[in-house]
Amino acid sequence: MxxxxxxxxxxxxxxxxxxxxxxxxxxxxxxxxxxxxxxxxxxxxxxxxxxxxxxxxxxxxxxxxxxxxQPPAKLPLTIILALPRPKMIRRLFRSVAELGVEELIVINSYKVEKSFWLSPALDEQKVQFYLASGLQQAKDTQLPKVTFKRLFKPFVEDELPRLIKDCRGLIAHPGIGQPCPHTIESRSVLAIGPEGGFTDYEVGKFIDVGFEGIHLGERILRVENALTAITSKLYQ
Amino acid sequence: MxxxxxxxxxxxxxxxxxxxxxxxxxxxxxxxxxxxxxxxxxxxxxxxxxxxxxxxxxxxxxxxxxxxxQPPAKLPLTIILALPRPKMIRRLFRSVAELGVEELIVINSYKVEKSFWLSPALDEQKVQFYLASGLQQAKDTQLPKVTFKRLFKPFVEDELPRLIKDCRGLIAHPGIGQPCPHTIESRSVLAIGPEGGFTDYEVGKFIDVGFEGIHLGERILRVENALTAITSKLYQ
Structure with a gap:
Protein backbone atom coordinates (compact mmCIF):
# COMPACT_ATOMS: atom_id res chain seq x y z
CA MET A 1 0.00 0.00 0.00
CA GLN A 70 -4.17 15.22 -9.22
CA PRO A 71 -3.80 11.45 -9.61
CA PRO A 72 -1.60 10.27 -12.50
CA ALA A 73 -3.21 10.34 -15.94
CA LYS A 74 -4.72 7.05 -17.09
CA LEU A 75 -3.21 5.28 -20.10
CA PRO A 76 -5.43 5.87 -23.17
CA LEU A 77 -5.98 2.13 -23.35
CA THR A 78 -9.01 -0.15 -23.27
CA ILE A 79 -8.20 -3.82 -22.68
CA ILE A 80 -10.60 -6.48 -23.92
CA LEU A 81 -9.79 -9.61 -21.91
CA ALA A 82 -11.27 -13.07 -22.28
CA LEU A 83 -12.54 -14.06 -18.81
CA PRO A 84 -9.57 -15.67 -17.01
CA ARG A 85 -9.83 -18.72 -14.79
CA PRO A 86 -11.07 -17.71 -11.32
CA LYS A 87 -7.74 -17.97 -9.52
CA MET A 88 -6.26 -15.46 -11.98
CA ILE A 89 -9.06 -12.88 -11.76
CA ARG A 90 -7.75 -11.14 -8.68
CA ARG A 91 -4.22 -10.76 -9.99
CA LEU A 92 -5.29 -9.61 -13.45
CA PHE A 93 -7.84 -7.06 -12.24
CA ARG A 94 -5.32 -5.71 -9.72
CA SER A 95 -2.71 -5.39 -12.47
CA VAL A 96 -5.13 -3.55 -14.75
CA ALA A 97 -5.65 -0.93 -12.03
CA GLU A 98 -1.99 -0.88 -11.07
CA LEU A 99 -0.80 -0.28 -14.65
CA GLY A 100 -3.21 2.64 -15.12
CA VAL A 101 -5.41 1.06 -17.80
CA GLU A 102 -8.48 3.26 -18.36
CA GLU A 103 -11.04 0.61 -19.20
CA LEU A 104 -11.38 -3.17 -19.00
CA ILE A 105 -13.99 -5.13 -20.94
CA VAL A 106 -14.20 -8.79 -19.93
CA ILE A 107 -15.63 -10.99 -22.67
CA ASN A 108 -16.56 -14.58 -23.34
CA SER A 109 -14.53 -16.70 -25.75
CA TYR A 110 -14.73 -20.30 -26.96
CA LYS A 111 -11.98 -21.47 -24.60
CA VAL A 112 -13.49 -19.79 -21.51
CA GLU A 113 -15.14 -22.49 -19.40
CA LYS A 114 -18.78 -21.66 -18.67
CA SER A 115 -18.25 -22.24 -14.95
CA PHE A 116 -15.78 -19.34 -14.79
CA TRP A 117 -18.71 -16.93 -15.12
CA LEU A 118 -20.11 -18.25 -11.82
CA SER A 119 -16.95 -17.45 -9.84
CA PRO A 120 -17.46 -15.50 -6.60
CA ALA A 121 -14.40 -13.49 -7.67
CA LEU A 122 -16.73 -11.66 -10.07
CA ASP A 123 -18.94 -10.27 -7.27
CA GLU A 124 -19.03 -6.52 -7.65
CA GLN A 125 -17.56 -5.91 -4.19
CA LYS A 126 -14.70 -8.32 -4.82
CA VAL A 127 -13.93 -6.70 -8.17
CA GLN A 128 -13.85 -3.27 -6.52
CA PHE A 129 -11.52 -4.62 -3.84
CA TYR A 130 -9.08 -6.04 -6.43
CA LEU A 131 -9.09 -2.77 -8.35
CA ALA A 132 -8.63 -0.71 -5.18
CA SER A 133 -5.64 -2.83 -4.17
CA GLY A 134 -4.02 -2.08 -7.55
CA LEU A 135 -4.64 1.65 -7.06
CA GLN A 136 -3.20 1.57 -3.54
CA GLN A 137 -0.06 -0.13 -4.87
CA ALA A 138 0.37 2.28 -7.78
CA LYS A 139 -0.49 5.53 -5.93
CA ASP A 140 -3.60 6.28 -7.99
CA THR A 141 -7.22 7.00 -7.10
CA GLN A 142 -9.10 6.55 -10.37
CA LEU A 143 -10.85 3.22 -10.78
CA PRO A 144 -10.73 1.78 -14.27
CA LYS A 145 -14.15 1.26 -15.83
CA VAL A 146 -14.94 -2.47 -15.88
CA THR A 147 -17.74 -4.13 -17.85
CA PHE A 148 -18.63 -7.73 -18.68
CA LYS A 149 -19.89 -9.02 -22.04
CA ARG A 150 -21.06 -12.58 -21.88
CA LEU A 151 -22.02 -12.88 -25.55
CA PHE A 152 -19.06 -12.83 -27.91
CA LYS A 153 -20.80 -12.33 -31.26
CA PRO A 154 -23.10 -9.41 -30.40
CA PHE A 155 -20.17 -7.71 -28.69
CA VAL A 156 -17.73 -7.96 -31.60
CA GLU A 157 -20.34 -7.32 -34.30
CA ASP A 158 -22.42 -4.58 -32.70
CA GLU A 159 -20.23 -2.84 -30.11
CA LEU A 160 -16.65 -3.27 -31.29
CA PRO A 161 -16.85 -1.14 -34.46
CA ARG A 162 -17.96 1.87 -32.39
CA LEU A 163 -15.34 1.12 -29.72
CA ILE A 164 -12.34 1.30 -32.04
CA LYS A 165 -13.48 4.47 -33.86
CA ASP A 166 -10.48 6.87 -33.70
CA CYS A 167 -8.49 4.16 -31.86
CA ARG A 168 -5.84 1.71 -32.88
CA GLY A 169 -7.25 -1.82 -32.47
CA LEU A 170 -4.68 -4.48 -31.55
CA ILE A 171 -5.19 -8.18 -30.98
CA ALA A 172 -2.41 -10.13 -29.27
CA HIS A 173 -2.08 -13.58 -30.79
CA PRO A 174 1.03 -15.72 -31.24
CA GLY A 175 2.23 -15.93 -34.82
CA ILE A 176 0.02 -13.32 -36.47
CA GLY A 177 0.68 -9.76 -37.60
CA GLN A 178 3.62 -7.64 -36.53
CA PRO A 179 5.78 -7.53 -33.41
CA CYS A 180 4.08 -5.47 -30.71
CA PRO A 181 4.85 -1.76 -31.39
CA HIS A 182 6.63 0.40 -28.80
CA THR A 183 5.50 3.80 -27.51
CA ILE A 184 2.47 4.52 -29.66
CA GLU A 185 0.91 7.95 -29.32
CA SER A 186 -2.66 7.03 -30.11
CA ARG A 187 -5.52 5.73 -28.01
CA SER A 188 -5.77 1.97 -28.42
CA VAL A 189 -7.99 -1.02 -27.76
CA LEU A 190 -6.06 -4.21 -27.02
CA ALA A 191 -7.66 -7.67 -27.14
CA ILE A 192 -6.06 -10.52 -25.15
CA GLY A 193 -7.38 -14.06 -25.40
CA PRO A 194 -7.80 -16.78 -22.77
CA GLU A 195 -5.22 -19.42 -21.88
CA GLY A 196 -4.96 -21.42 -25.10
CA GLY A 197 -5.75 -18.29 -27.13
CA PHE A 198 -8.66 -17.06 -29.21
CA THR A 199 -9.90 -19.45 -31.92
CA ASP A 200 -9.21 -18.63 -35.59
CA TYR A 201 -12.86 -17.66 -35.96
CA GLU A 202 -12.60 -15.21 -33.06
CA VAL A 203 -9.34 -13.71 -34.32
CA GLY A 204 -11.05 -13.31 -37.74
CA LYS A 205 -13.94 -11.38 -36.17
CA PHE A 206 -11.51 -8.87 -34.60
CA ILE A 207 -9.54 -8.54 -37.86
CA ASP A 208 -12.80 -7.98 -39.80
CA VAL A 209 -13.60 -5.00 -37.59
CA GLY A 210 -10.15 -3.48 -38.22
CA PHE A 211 -7.90 -4.90 -35.49
CA GLU A 212 -4.20 -5.47 -36.28
CA GLY A 213 -2.58 -8.70 -35.12
CA ILE A 214 0.44 -8.23 -32.85
CA HIS A 215 2.72 -10.79 -31.24
CA LEU A 216 5.52 -10.95 -28.70
CA GLY A 217 7.96 -13.06 -30.70
CA GLU A 218 8.64 -16.77 -30.35
CA ARG A 219 7.83 -17.02 -26.66
CA ILE A 220 4.27 -17.63 -25.50
CA LEU A 221 3.63 -15.65 -22.31
CA ARG A 222 1.00 -16.39 -19.72
CA VAL A 223 -1.95 -13.99 -19.90
CA GLU A 224 -0.83 -11.91 -16.91
CA ASN A 225 2.67 -11.44 -18.28
CA ALA A 226 1.36 -10.70 -21.79
CA LEU A 227 -0.98 -8.03 -20.39
CA THR A 228 1.81 -6.28 -18.49
CA ALA A 229 4.36 -6.73 -21.30
CA ILE A 230 2.17 -5.31 -24.06
CA THR A 231 0.83 -2.42 -21.97
CA SER A 232 4.41 -1.49 -21.07
CA LYS A 233 5.60 -1.61 -24.66
CA LEU A 234 2.71 0.50 -25.92
CA TYR A 235 2.98 3.37 -23.43
CA GLN A 236 5.88 5.04 -21.63
CA MET B 1 2.50 -26.20 -21.06
CA GLN B 70 17.02 -24.25 -31.99
CA PRO B 71 15.28 -22.74 -28.95
CA PRO B 72 14.62 -18.97 -29.10
CA ALA B 73 17.63 -16.75 -28.34
CA LYS B 74 17.88 -15.54 -24.76
CA LEU B 75 17.54 -11.82 -24.05
CA PRO B 76 21.01 -10.31 -23.42
CA LEU B 77 19.86 -9.40 -19.94
CA THR B 78 21.05 -10.20 -16.42
CA ILE B 79 18.54 -9.35 -13.68
CA ILE B 80 19.79 -8.63 -10.17
CA LEU B 81 16.80 -9.14 -7.90
CA ALA B 82 16.54 -8.54 -4.16
CA LEU B 83 15.27 -11.80 -2.66
CA PRO B 84 11.44 -11.60 -2.79
CA ARG B 85 9.13 -12.77 -0.04
CA PRO B 86 8.70 -16.57 -0.23
CA LYS B 87 5.21 -16.57 -1.72
CA MET B 88 6.50 -14.51 -4.66
CA ILE B 89 9.57 -16.61 -5.41
CA ARG B 90 7.77 -19.16 -7.57
CA ARG B 91 6.03 -16.56 -9.72
CA LEU B 92 9.12 -14.39 -10.17
CA PHE B 93 11.47 -17.24 -11.03
CA ARG B 94 8.91 -18.66 -13.47
CA SER B 95 8.57 -15.24 -15.10
CA VAL B 96 12.33 -14.85 -15.45
CA ALA B 97 12.46 -18.12 -17.40
CA GLU B 98 9.28 -17.34 -19.34
CA LEU B 99 10.52 -13.93 -20.49
CA GLY B 100 13.82 -15.37 -21.74
CA VAL B 101 16.13 -13.62 -19.28
CA GLU B 102 19.62 -15.08 -19.58
CA GLU B 103 20.80 -14.77 -15.99
CA LEU B 104 19.28 -14.07 -12.58
CA ILE B 105 21.34 -13.03 -9.57
CA VAL B 106 19.37 -12.99 -6.32
CA ILE B 107 20.88 -10.68 -3.71
CA ASN B 108 20.33 -9.55 -0.17
CA SER B 109 19.13 -6.02 0.61
CA TYR B 110 18.33 -4.08 3.76
CA LYS B 111 14.58 -4.60 3.37
CA VAL B 112 14.82 -8.35 2.73
CA GLU B 113 13.75 -10.15 5.90
CA LYS B 114 16.43 -12.60 7.07
CA SER B 115 13.86 -15.39 7.32
CA PHE B 116 13.24 -15.24 3.55
CA TRP B 117 16.63 -16.89 3.02
CA LEU B 118 15.37 -19.97 4.89
CA SER B 119 12.38 -20.49 2.59
CA PRO B 120 11.94 -24.02 1.19
CA ALA B 121 11.12 -22.29 -2.10
CA LEU B 122 14.86 -21.75 -2.49
CA ASP B 123 15.66 -25.50 -2.51
CA GLU B 124 17.56 -26.24 -5.69
CA GLN B 125 14.96 -28.72 -6.95
CA LYS B 126 12.12 -26.24 -6.37
CA VAL B 127 14.01 -23.49 -8.16
CA GLN B 128 14.60 -25.81 -11.14
CA PHE B 129 10.91 -26.71 -11.17
CA TYR B 130 9.82 -23.03 -11.23
CA LEU B 131 12.26 -22.28 -14.03
CA ALA B 132 11.18 -25.35 -16.01
CA SER B 133 7.53 -24.33 -15.75
CA GLY B 134 8.43 -20.94 -17.24
CA LEU B 135 10.28 -22.62 -20.10
CA GLN B 136 7.36 -24.99 -20.77
CA GLN B 137 5.00 -22.01 -20.94
CA ALA B 138 7.23 -19.98 -23.23
CA LYS B 139 8.36 -22.81 -25.55
CA ASP B 140 12.01 -22.63 -24.63
CA THR B 141 14.53 -25.19 -23.38
CA GLN B 142 17.42 -23.09 -22.04
CA LEU B 143 17.46 -22.62 -18.27
CA PRO B 144 18.52 -19.17 -17.14
CA LYS B 145 21.61 -19.20 -14.94
CA VAL B 146 20.57 -18.50 -11.33
CA THR B 147 22.93 -17.60 -8.48
CA PHE B 148 22.43 -16.31 -4.93
CA LYS B 149 24.53 -13.63 -3.19
CA ARG B 150 23.75 -13.31 0.47
CA LEU B 151 26.22 -10.52 1.19
CA PHE B 152 25.30 -7.20 -0.41
CA LYS B 153 28.50 -5.24 0.04
CA PRO B 154 31.05 -7.77 -1.27
CA PHE B 155 28.75 -8.40 -4.22
CA VAL B 156 28.34 -4.76 -5.29
CA GLU B 157 31.91 -3.78 -4.53
CA ASP B 158 33.83 -6.81 -5.77
CA GLU B 159 31.65 -8.51 -8.39
CA LEU B 160 29.44 -5.82 -9.88
CA PRO B 161 32.17 -3.78 -11.61
CA ARG B 162 33.21 -6.86 -13.60
CA LEU B 163 29.59 -7.77 -14.29
CA ILE B 164 28.66 -4.52 -16.01
CA LYS B 165 31.80 -4.33 -18.13
CA ASP B 166 30.59 -3.79 -21.74
CA CYS B 167 27.00 -3.76 -20.44
CA ARG B 168 24.50 -1.06 -19.70
CA GLY B 169 23.77 -1.08 -15.96
CA LEU B 170 20.24 -0.03 -15.00
CA ILE B 171 18.69 0.26 -11.55
CA ALA B 172 14.92 0.55 -11.31
CA HIS B 173 13.95 2.91 -8.52
CA PRO B 174 10.95 5.25 -8.30
CA GLY B 175 11.80 8.88 -8.78
CA ILE B 176 15.42 8.65 -9.87
CA GLY B 177 17.08 8.96 -13.26
CA GLN B 178 15.31 8.75 -16.59
CA PRO B 179 12.15 6.99 -17.77
CA CYS B 180 12.93 3.37 -18.65
CA PRO B 181 14.33 3.29 -22.22
CA HIS B 182 12.65 1.27 -24.97
CA THR B 183 14.28 -1.26 -27.29
CA ILE B 184 17.94 -0.93 -26.38
CA GLU B 185 20.42 -2.85 -28.50
CA SER B 186 23.06 -3.49 -25.89
CA ARG B 187 23.49 -6.18 -23.29
CA SER B 188 22.26 -4.92 -19.93
CA VAL B 189 22.25 -5.67 -16.21
CA LEU B 190 19.04 -4.60 -14.48
CA ALA B 191 18.76 -4.26 -10.69
CA ILE B 192 15.32 -4.49 -9.07
CA GLY B 193 14.83 -3.88 -5.34
CA PRO B 194 12.61 -5.59 -2.79
CA GLU B 195 9.09 -4.50 -1.84
CA GLY B 196 9.68 -1.09 -0.32
CA GLY B 197 12.69 -0.55 -2.59
CA PHE B 198 16.45 -0.38 -2.15
CA THR B 199 17.71 2.04 0.51
CA ASP B 200 19.44 5.27 -0.57
CA TYR B 201 22.75 3.71 0.49
CA GLU B 202 22.13 0.69 -1.73
CA VAL B 203 21.06 2.80 -4.71
CA GLY B 204 24.22 4.87 -4.19
CA LYS B 205 26.40 1.75 -4.34
CA PHE B 206 24.92 0.79 -7.72
CA ILE B 207 25.28 4.35 -9.05
CA ASP B 208 28.93 4.44 -7.86
CA VAL B 209 29.68 1.40 -10.00
CA GLY B 210 28.14 3.01 -13.07
CA PHE B 211 24.45 2.05 -13.01
CA GLU B 212 21.89 4.52 -14.43
CA GLY B 213 18.67 5.09 -12.48
CA ILE B 214 15.48 4.36 -14.43
CA HIS B 215 11.85 4.68 -13.40
CA LEU B 216 8.41 3.77 -14.68
CA GLY B 217 6.72 7.11 -14.13
CA GLU B 218 4.41 8.12 -11.32
CA ARG B 219 3.00 4.66 -10.64
CA ILE B 220 4.76 2.27 -8.28
CA LEU B 221 4.45 -1.26 -9.64
CA ARG B 222 4.73 -4.44 -7.62
CA VAL B 223 8.05 -6.22 -8.17
CA GLU B 224 6.59 -8.86 -10.50
CA ASN B 225 4.95 -6.27 -12.73
CA ALA B 226 8.03 -4.05 -12.71
CA LEU B 227 10.21 -6.99 -13.78
CA THR B 228 7.93 -7.87 -16.71
CA ALA B 229 7.31 -4.24 -17.65
CA ILE B 230 10.97 -3.21 -17.76
CA THR B 231 12.15 -6.37 -19.53
CA SER B 232 9.45 -5.81 -22.18
CA LYS B 233 10.37 -2.19 -22.70
CA LEU B 234 14.09 -2.95 -23.02
CA TYR B 235 13.85 -5.75 -25.61
CA GLN B 236 11.52 -6.47 -28.52
Missing part, protein backbone atom coordinates in the same frame (compact mmCIF):
# COMPACT_ATOMS: atom_id res chain seq x y z
CA UNK A 2 1.80 3.08 -1.24
CA UNK A 3 -1.38 5.12 -0.84
CA UNK A 4 -4.30 4.74 1.56
CA UNK A 5 -7.50 4.96 -0.46
CA UNK A 6 -10.31 6.88 1.27
CA UNK A 7 -14.05 6.53 0.65
CA UNK A 8 -16.86 9.03 1.26
CA UNK A 9 -17.98 6.99 4.24
CA UNK A 10 -14.58 7.37 5.96
CA UNK A 11 -15.01 11.14 6.33
CA UNK A 12 -16.18 12.49 9.70
CA UNK A 13 -15.75 16.09 8.52
CA UNK A 14 -14.51 17.48 5.20
CA UNK A 15 -10.88 17.05 6.34
CA UNK A 16 -10.87 14.28 8.91
CA UNK A 17 -11.26 10.52 8.60
CA UNK A 18 -11.28 7.56 10.96
CA UNK A 19 -10.11 4.14 9.78
CA UNK A 20 -10.38 0.85 11.63
CA UNK A 21 -10.08 -1.82 8.92
CA UNK A 22 -7.12 -3.23 6.97
CA UNK A 23 -5.95 0.29 6.17
CA UNK A 24 -5.67 1.02 9.91
CA UNK A 25 -3.80 -2.28 10.37
CA UNK A 26 -1.44 -1.32 7.57
CA UNK A 27 -0.69 2.11 9.06
CA UNK A 28 -0.19 0.60 12.50
CA UNK A 29 1.67 -2.61 11.70
CA UNK A 30 3.51 -2.02 8.44
CA UNK A 31 4.21 1.71 8.61
CA UNK A 32 4.37 1.54 12.45
CA UNK A 33 3.18 5.15 12.40
CA UNK A 34 2.44 7.27 15.49
CA UNK A 35 0.63 10.54 16.12
CA UNK A 36 2.18 13.34 14.06
CA UNK A 37 3.43 11.06 11.29
CA UNK A 38 2.06 11.50 7.78
CA UNK A 39 0.82 8.93 5.28
CA UNK A 40 0.01 9.26 1.60
CA UNK A 41 -3.75 9.23 1.01
CA UNK A 42 -6.16 9.70 -1.88
CA UNK A 43 -9.91 9.87 -2.28
CA UNK A 44 -11.48 7.27 -4.54
CA UNK A 45 -11.85 8.85 -7.99
CA UNK A 46 -10.62 12.13 -6.50
CA UNK A 47 -7.51 14.01 -5.42
CA UNK A 48 -4.44 12.64 -3.62
CA UNK A 49 -2.53 14.22 -0.76
CA UNK A 50 -1.33 13.74 2.81
CA UNK A 51 -2.93 12.45 5.98
CA UNK A 52 -1.50 13.56 9.33
CA UNK A 53 -2.13 11.09 12.13
CA UNK A 54 -4.02 12.83 14.95
CA UNK A 55 -4.31 9.75 17.09
CA UNK A 56 -3.81 6.01 16.79
CA UNK A 57 -4.85 3.42 19.35
CA UNK A 58 -5.68 -0.28 19.50
CA UNK A 59 -8.85 0.14 17.45
CA UNK A 60 -8.57 3.00 14.97
CA UNK A 61 -6.53 5.78 13.47
CA UNK A 62 -7.75 9.38 13.05
CA UNK A 63 -6.26 11.41 10.22
CA UNK A 64 -6.48 15.03 9.13
CA UNK A 65 -6.23 14.97 5.36
CA UNK A 66 -5.21 17.55 2.81
CA UNK A 67 -6.04 16.54 -0.76
CA UNK A 68 -4.38 18.80 -3.31
CA UNK A 69 -2.78 16.65 -6.01
CA UNK B 2 3.17 -25.17 -24.62
CA UNK B 3 6.19 -27.47 -24.74
CA UNK B 4 6.93 -30.69 -22.88
CA UNK B 5 10.43 -30.43 -21.44
CA UNK B 6 12.45 -33.66 -21.61
CA UNK B 7 15.37 -34.68 -19.39
CA UNK B 8 18.21 -37.11 -20.08
CA UNK B 9 16.61 -39.62 -17.71
CA UNK B 10 13.39 -39.69 -19.80
CA UNK B 11 15.15 -41.21 -22.81
CA UNK B 12 14.88 -44.97 -23.35
CA UNK B 13 16.74 -44.75 -26.64
CA UNK B 14 18.16 -41.75 -28.47
CA UNK B 15 14.73 -40.99 -29.99
CA UNK B 16 12.16 -42.46 -27.61
CA UNK B 17 10.96 -41.35 -24.20
CA UNK B 18 8.45 -42.57 -21.63
CA UNK B 19 6.68 -40.12 -19.33
CA UNK B 20 4.48 -40.94 -16.36
CA UNK B 21 4.48 -37.76 -14.24
CA UNK B 22 2.68 -34.42 -14.58
CA UNK B 23 3.82 -34.18 -18.20
CA UNK B 24 2.00 -37.43 -18.96
CA UNK B 25 -1.08 -36.12 -17.08
CA UNK B 26 -0.95 -32.95 -19.14
CA UNK B 27 -0.74 -34.82 -22.46
CA UNK B 28 -3.55 -37.14 -21.41
CA UNK B 29 -5.94 -34.77 -19.63
CA UNK B 30 -5.34 -31.33 -21.10
CA UNK B 31 -4.32 -32.17 -24.67
CA UNK B 32 -6.46 -35.35 -24.58
CA UNK B 33 -3.99 -36.79 -27.04
CA UNK B 34 -4.10 -40.31 -28.47
CA UNK B 35 -1.65 -42.56 -30.33
CA UNK B 36 -0.49 -40.90 -33.54
CA UNK B 37 -0.96 -37.34 -32.23
CA UNK B 38 2.02 -35.05 -31.93
CA UNK B 39 3.10 -32.76 -29.11
CA UNK B 40 5.74 -30.06 -28.99
CA UNK B 41 8.80 -31.20 -27.02
CA UNK B 42 12.26 -29.91 -26.19
CA UNK B 43 15.30 -31.27 -24.41
CA UNK B 44 16.48 -29.31 -21.39
CA UNK B 45 19.24 -26.95 -22.57
CA UNK B 46 19.00 -28.58 -26.01
CA UNK B 47 16.96 -28.64 -29.21
CA UNK B 48 13.20 -28.46 -29.61
CA UNK B 49 11.01 -30.50 -31.92
CA UNK B 50 8.07 -32.90 -32.11
CA UNK B 51 7.03 -35.96 -30.16
CA UNK B 52 4.75 -38.51 -31.84
CA UNK B 53 2.68 -40.52 -29.39
CA UNK B 54 3.39 -44.23 -29.89
CA UNK B 55 1.13 -45.37 -27.09
CA UNK B 56 -0.74 -43.87 -24.15
CA UNK B 57 -2.46 -45.83 -21.39
CA UNK B 58 -3.52 -45.32 -17.79
CA UNK B 59 0.05 -45.06 -16.52
CA UNK B 60 2.38 -43.59 -19.13
CA UNK B 61 2.88 -42.17 -22.58
CA UNK B 62 5.58 -43.30 -25.01
CA UNK B 63 6.84 -40.79 -27.54
CA UNK B 64 9.16 -40.92 -30.51
CA UNK B 65 10.87 -37.56 -30.63
CA UNK B 66 12.57 -35.63 -33.37
CA UNK B 67 14.61 -32.68 -32.11
CA UNK B 68 15.69 -30.39 -34.93
CA UNK B 69 14.96 -26.77 -33.92
Missing amino acids: NLILLYDTDFITATSVTLSDDRYQHIRNIHQSKAGDSVRVGKLNGLMGTGIIQSIDQHAVKLTVELDQ | NLILLYDTDFITATSVTLSDDRYQHIRNIHQSKAGDSVRVGKLNGLMGTGIIQSIDQHAVKLTVELDQ
